[in-house]
Amino acid sequence: MADNSMILAALENDDELLLLLNTEEREKSVLHKVNIDALNDEQFRSMFRFQREDMTRLSCALRLPTKVVCENRTVCSGMQGLCILIRRLAYPSRLEDLSHVFGRSKAELSYICNTVLNLIDSEHGHLLENLNQSWLAHNQLDEMVDSVRRCDAPLSNCWGFIDGTVRPICRPQENQRLVFNGHKRIHGLKFQSIVTPNGMIAHLFGPIEGRRHDAGMLRESGIETQMQRYMTTQNNEVYSVYGDPAYPISPYIIPPFRGGVITALQMRFNKKMSAVRVSVEWTFGKVLSLFAFLDYKKNQKLYLQPVGKYYRVAAILTNCHTILYGSETGKFFGLCPPTLDEYLS
Incomplete structure (x- = not known):
């Protein structure tokens, strides 16, 4: 509370206060994510191109690690990393749009997407x-x-x-x-x-x-x-x-x-x-x-x-x-x- 009081005291006018509140709301909305587990089978396949049970099978077949660690130390599961990559490729969405789906920042999504991309290409690129x-x-x-x-x-x-x-x-x-x-x-x-x-x-x-x-x-x-x-x-x-x-x-x-x-x-x-x-x-x-x-x-x-x-x-x-x-x-x-x-x- 003391920190908030000091910030409010430093603001010169109502416009700055409104800008601060809007910024906080925007940051909160980025962290809000869609409940993927609540999606029905049709919605899941529309978003991720594969059926739910096949996505798990695909993650294992691609030999993605259980824990994916990015260069900046961002961590996610192999399954979530695959979902992020496929959703990124499935539609020309901005990373900001994907933040609302996965509840992660744009920087995190970018690192995860590129890390999983590199894993698949290095492990299975020879197939092409x-x-x-x-x-x-x-x-x-x-x-x-x-x-x-x-x-x-x-x-x-x-x-x-x-x-x-x-x-x-x-x-x-x-x-x-x-x-x-x-x-x-x-x-x-x-x-x-x-x-x-x-x-x-x-x-x-x-x-x-x-x-x-x-x-x-x-x-x-x-x-x-x-x-x-x-x-x-x-x-x-x-x-x-x-x-x-x-x-x-x-x-x-x-x-x-x-x-x-x-x-x-x-x-x-x-x-x-x-x-x-x-x-x-x-x-x-x-x-x-x-x-x-x-x-x-x-x-x-x-x-x-x-x-x-x-x-x-x-x-x-x-x-x-x-x-x-x-x-x-x-x-x-x-x-x-x-x-x-x-x-x-």
Whole structure:
């Protein structure tokens, strides 16, 4: 009480008193949090993209620590940290808005979000870089090839589809030309991904500068070297992916027929393969549908935020979502994804 009396005595007028009271009310409102346990299942999934029981399972499968300690000594549980990260990515909310959900300050939320983001990327980032995975074994690739064939695709050894995407970012103050994509007329970062018929993102390379061409991104990714090693059978038969005309032809990457004049048979090949290749766009769309924060370019500030890491971790979480709830791509090809433990092991 004495401290309050001294503060009130130091105020010169009623305006200063009103400002002080408003500041205190604002600080109190930040500490007020939503009772997450009181949310029903529909509300919980709308806020956090996963069902309540699956969120606990996901936290264990991601091997998040029971106690997450940030650089500034902020502490939270692994489950709460995952909820904070997913809610941050799920909608382009400000940290101030999330304060009302979790009852933590903006600084705490920022530290927790970045810490959990780094934990997931460092522990599971290799899942987007390495094709040497159990769910991509040759017997699994045979099932993928068969599922593509069943959709009347003429390519007999296609196990996936490769494509690049440009993610818009806020215009940076420096190096604007490096990230400007002349085709899309935006500033952005590029990613290259391979999507399999079961709806999974098998490989994701990036980010690189938005001005780069898909062929240059392919060369820099080194994905063909991996495919030569892991997508070749003992009989020297190869599994290939199908891409758009920007990619050079090779035994492992097949683009459509190009040229001003192509035969009717070649045109038929292009049309049928284009009908199944659209599945890669569905997966790009799912990442942004689940995590709309990535689709709001004013939030994607290159030198202030880990923009590329946001997208990489969102891709891992999208794969987990596909495993638990399926995807349009998997339904289209009639193929189930691997289990959560098989993918994250």
